[in-house]
Amino acid sequence: MARFDYVRAHSIAEALQLLGEAGLISRPLAGGTDVMVFVRNEKPPFDRLVDISRVPEMKIIERRGDEVFIGAAVTFTEAEQNALLREVAGCLAEACRSVGGPAVRNAGTLGGNVANAAACADSLPALACLDAVAHVRSLTGERSFLLNELIQGANRTAIRPGELLTHFTFPVPPAGVRSAFLKLGRRNAQAISRLSMAAAGRLDAAGRVDYARLAPGAAMPRPQRFTEVEALLLGQAPTDELLAAAGAKTAEVMIGVTGRRWSTEYKEIAIQAMAEQTLRRVLCQ
Amino acid sequence: MTELQYIGKPARRVDALEKVMGKAKYIADRKLPGMLHARCLRSEAPHALIKKLDVTPALAVPGVRAVITSEDFFEHSLFGFPVKDEYVLAYRKVRYVGEAIAAVAADTPEAALAGVQAIVCELEPLPGVFDMEHALDPDAAQVGPDRPDDQHPNFLDLLIVRQADPLAEIEQCAVKLDERYSVGPQEHAYIEPEGALAVPTREGGVLVYAPNQSPFVNYGVLAMVLDLPHNLVRVIQPPVGGSFGGKDDQIYQMSAQVAKLALLTGKPVRLVYSREESLISSYKRDPMHIRIRLGADSDGTLRAVKFEGLMDSGAYASESTFTAWRGSIHAMGAYRYNACAVDIKCVYTNNGYYGAFRGFGNTEVCAGIEQAIDELACAVGMDPLDFRLKNCLHVGDRTAHGQILTESVGLPDCIKTVRRLSDWDRKRAAYANQTGNIRRGIGVAALYHGTSLGAEGADYAGSTIAVEQNYSIDLTSGLTDYGTGSRTVFTLIAAEELGVSPDRIHMQRPDTDTAIESGPTVASRSTMLGGNAARVAADNLRQTLDYAAADLLGCELHQLVRSGEAYVGPDEEPVAWERVVDHAREMGLALSAHGKWTAPRIEWDHHHGTGTPYMAYHFASQVAEVEVDMRTGVVQVVNFWAVHDPGKVIFPQGAYGQVYGGVAQGLGYALMEQITYTNGYLQETNFESYLIPTSVDVPEITAQFVEAPFSKGPYGAKNIAEPSMVPAAPAILNAIYHATGKRVRDLPANLERVLLGHDLAKGGSAKACKLGLKT
The missing domain is CATH 3.30.465.10 (Uridine Diphospho-n-acetylenolpyruvylglucosamine Reductase; domain 3)
Known part of the structure; x- marks a missing residue:
């Protein structure tokens, strides 16, 4: 088990003092669900954890x-x-x-x-x-x-x-905007996402999309909105064909960023379904 | 038979309270004054020669008290049953990543790890065998021991069943099937990792606490490798946090390590695995490649089967030859055939090693044959449940081994009951022509599972029983309860025989100094073998008490009746049981008894593949209902029905618990539990990567029992622990096919296999193993 020091901060100011203290490497500790798993197997790249989990301003x-x-x-x-x-x-x-x-x-x-x-x-x-x-x-x-x-x-x-x-x-999203999230894992809980998808959207009085946001997870090295997909949706009625096109575009954008990897054969299909399902929930229900 | 008072009635598990209140003391909870902590140096190479092993630098590490290697044991610590090919600590060679090479005892776990890291160990890598399909290639590296015959050293065993000529028979069939299936390894994933604690005794011997499957097997191995007389070795069984077949040879190996360290240091020594160490170094369920050929008439009469299996045993034999034998016996499924041939070959590789796991070969073959039967039913154009009902074994049928089933065959009733419970016919039709993205399917599997050891070996168990001074009753068995509920089963049987409340009985955990050697705790044999031994012991004690009661009441034995616990004679005045005990003591009678029960002798001809493999069989049929997302491959098991014939049910909650747990474990095997060795390095070294079902992955399970009594079982009981798991995976796979129209013939049916029809290889590395061994 790794050895390191621990100190609890009671305010942001105190936390910053502790994190900035010279002579030792301090890192913030919140819930510990990542850092404690990490130090089980690997040497910690810090001397001290500053516990910020109970700083009132951060809650x-x-x-x-x-x-x-x-x-x-x-x-x-x-x-x-x-x-x-x-x-x-x-x-x-x-x-x-x-x-x-x-x-x-x-x-x-x-x-x-x-x-x-x-x-x-x-x-x-x-x-x-x-x-x-x-x-x-x-x-x-x-x-x-x-x-x-x-x-x-x-x-x-x-x-x-x-x-x-x-x-x-x-x-705060404009009035009437709905958003939703879908997750795909290898089991129903305690699963690392194979893919996830967040979407937000709204229809105007004519039933056309006037607000669209789409951001996949576990698909890219950095989180980002897929603005190409959003552009494709705006001004259109959310038909099955439109949602299918949005799904196809989502897969295309993903592969454009990541290239084809070992998992792409699977994710290329599944991400289309995820995008369609998530958009359907925010635009069609 | 008079009405039963305790058998089959609601009861509380004897160990329920200590477990739910956190009072049960597992090995990791046991600390003794001056206790040392042990840790093993483990191989980071899948196959290598040990060129240099110098432990002296470790002895210089502060806090280190002793270091041992294979040199510290009799015959370099060679052990193993039935094949003696393994070492308590590696000798000259290592054959898998995680194999123990040396063991250190130190004042603290940190000092033990520092000691391990100080050992000088030079390994010279050897080419490895990582693909069982190539284990017997002429140029494959030698993993197995030298052989006296001209077989390849990587050949371990071939198990066969023979009845007539199936290929000729299949030729004549109107409907044929020839398909390949595969099952992967499975980790036991018990909540309690392996551990052992040894205490040196004043007499120069050693006392070992370990969560054994079989305390008497451990006792025998310890005496052998430590070269101690048996009377200087004692094994005591603490509570066990799950085993499922996994706490067999690995525990004996650990026990020998801590025992030797305790003898050398004169101090108690404990070794407890981390989860990573457990996953990397312990054995798993064997993977198997399967080819099945079947033939049937166009009316759905099943005629012939040819089953060929290739099974990986990994680096050591462990239980693989027995696993393969049980696999071969059950490979054709619970059906009538005119002709049958089974060949299961097991080979050595450097992919970890494989041993016993719930179902023990039957889980593997059942996943194959029950899919093949489903496919053949489809090809015939019959409902798969009707097809099974038409061809399944009944009382009076002859099995493919040549055994005539004379009693206790509940299979037809199981199939009919599960059909009704699951609303099979309506759902089967309703799900026939779906077009949406989310589709439902319903699938069935049938099972038979031989009780106890069968022709594997001598099959007996013993029990002792004694009335204590305070009128409680001490009961022992040489078989252990690692979560199956057998202590409660034995308690209920003894209570029923004696006519006393189960609350009086203290069912002890095995201690090799006081319990009677009963063979191994394996093969779902406890209820039948241990239960019969407890029944015989209690019956012997009851005869003594009846004799005393007749003397006390001044009547003949046949005039005695019981009213609750009390004895009643001709004058109809009840006499308390305690009063009878007192009288027996005054008469000088011994209020203790032994019971031993030996199963009827059966024969199996290994050379001709015929005989009577088991005295009786468990039968079952399970139905799974699934929902499949056609665009992501996500499978949800939404309903599950399990109808089992375990003979008479002794302890109903325990039996239901076995079914629920078995189905959950089978669900994991079917859908998500995946073990990957990349060039011998395990990739799933903890539970973030080795996934087992959570509470939200397991559906409501409806269990029901068809009790077809077996005349030789205690009160007609057979078994339940393993068979509850075995048919779950093929039932789920058959349901997936019904939903999607596509077969997934390789387990587990993960997202990729369901969506794409094949798995995707991520590629792996040695990193997780190397980190895990230092954790």
């Missing part, structure tokens, strides 16, 4: 004007049970509900999920779909990133030593 979920504010230490359970998120960000609540099992959801946090930046992380497509912005603070200032800027590749982010991912914000 907040609230509407601030036209934006939703979510603290990075909000657990999956807290997120999926939150009335505001269920109302305006259904895809995020559903994504949080799909993570692991109850024990993992009670411990794991949204901030941890993003900072760990696994390609299969379930919250990533939902946050991308919502155009969420990640806010990172250090003793010297604050930086903000769109998700696909923050995450630079599998398990790689722009967060620097001494910085702390404190919260996310995203614009």
Whole structure:
């Protein structure tokens, strides 16, 4: 078992002091569902964990004007049970509900999920779909990133030593927009996503798509909206043909980014179904 | 028979409270003063010569107390049954990744690991055998031991069944089938990883606590490899957190390691595996490649079968020759044939090693034959359930082995009952012509499973029983309860025989100093063998008590009746059971008894492939209903019905529990449990990558019993533990076919196989194993 120090922070200011302390390498600890698994097998690249899981400012979920504010230490359970998120960000609540099992959801946090930046992380497509912005603070200032800027590749982010991912914000979606999340794993719980899909959409009075967002998960090294698919949907009636075309386009965009890998033969088919099903839920039900 | 008081009635498991209250002490919970921690150096190579092994640097590590190698044991620690080809610690060669080479005992687990890392071990890699199809190629590297005959050293065994000439018979059939199937390895995934704790005794011997499958087998292995007289070896069975066949030779190997370290240091020594160590170094269910040829008349009369299986035994024989034998006996399924030939060949490779697992060969062959039967029914144009009903074994039928079934064949009733419970006919028709993306299907499988060891070996068990001073009753068995509920079964049988409340009985866990050697705890044999032994022991004790009661009541034995526990004589005044016990003591009678029961002798001719393999069979039919997403390959098992003939049910909740657990394990085998060796390196080294079903993957399971009593079983009982699992996978696969119209002939039916018809290879590496061995 790896040896390292542990300290609990009670505020963001204290956490930043601890993370910035000279002479030792400190890393934030939230739910520990990734870091504790990692140190079981590998030598920790840090001397100390700074526990930020109970920092009150990082546990907040609230509407601030036209934006939703979510603290990075909000657990999956807290997120999926939150009335505001269920109302305006259904895809995020559903994504949080799909993570692991109850024990993992009670411990794991949204901030941890993003900072760990696994390609299969379930919250990533939902946050991308919502155009969420990640806010990172250090003793010297604050930086903000769109998700696909923050995450630079599998398990790689722009967060620097001494910085702390404190919260996310995203614009409250326009009235009438619905969003949804689907997950495909090898079993129904405690499964790493083979694919996931977040979508948001709305129809205008004439029954045509006037708002569309689509972001797949576990398909790309970095989370991103598939704007080509969104463009294809806008202004159209959500017919079976349109949804099928959107599915086909989703597969095409994915392969355009990833190239053909060992799993592509499967994912090429399955991602079309996932995109169609998710869009059907937000546009047709 | 008078009405039964306890058999077949609701009862509480004897170990329920200690388990749900967290009071059961498993090996990992047991700590003794001065106890040392053991750890093994394990091979990181799949096949290599040990060129240099120097343990002295480890002895210099602070906290390290002793280090052992094969040199510290009798005959370099060679052991194994029935084939003696394995070592407690590797000798000269390693044959799989994870094989133990040396063992360290130290004050702390950290010091033990540091000791392991200090050992100088130079391995010279040898070419490996990783594809069983090429294990017998003339130029394949030698994995198995030298042979006295001219067979390839990687050839382990060939098991056959022969009845007439099936290929000639199939030629004449109107409907033929020739298909290939495969099943992959399966991990037992018990909640408790392997462990053992040894305590040196004052007399120079050793006491070992270990979650054995078979404490007396461990006892024998310990005496042999430690070169100790049997009276200096003692094995005590603690509670076991699941076994499923997995806590056999691996546990004996660990026990010998800690026992030797305890003898050398004079201190208690404990070894407990991490989950990674468990997955990497323990044996798994064997994979098998199967070719099946079948023939039937156009009216659906099944005529002939030819079954060819190739089974991987991995680096060591373990139980593979027995597994392959049970596989060969059941390979044709529970049907009548005019002609049958079965050939199952097992070979050595460097893919870990394979041993016993619930179903023991039958799980593997049943997945093949029950799909083939389904395909043949389809080709004939018959409903697969009707086809099974038309051809299945009945009382009076002759099996493909030449055995005439004279009693206890509940199969036709099982099939008819599962048809009714599952609403088979309506659903079969309703799901026939679906076009949507989400489709339902319903599939059936039938099963027979020989009880106990059969012609594998001597088949007996013993029990002791004694009335204690406080009027409680101590009952022992040489068979252990690793979760099957057998202690409760034995308790209920003894209570019924004695006419006393089960609450009086303390069913002990085996201790080789006090229990009677009873053969191995395998083959779902506890209820029948151990149950009969408990019945005989209790009956012997009851005769003594009856004698005392007749003396006390001044009557003849035949005049005695029972009213609850009390004895009643001709004067109709009940006398408390305790009073009878007191009187027996005053008479000087011994209130303890032994019971031993030996199964009727049966014969199997290995050279001609005929005989009587088992004294009786369990029968069952299971139906699965699935929902398949045609565009993602996701399969949900939405309903499941299991109708079993275990003979008389002794402990109903236990029997239902076995069915629910068996179906869940079969569901995992069918859909998700996948083991991959890449050049001998296991890829799934923990439960994030080796997936077993969760509570939300297992549907509501409806279980029902058809009780066709077996005259030689205790109260007519046969068995349930293994057969509950065996037919689940083919029932699910047949349901997938019904839903999709596409056959998945390779297990597990994962997302890719269901969607694409073939698996996708991710490619693997040695990384997970190398990390896991250092965790």
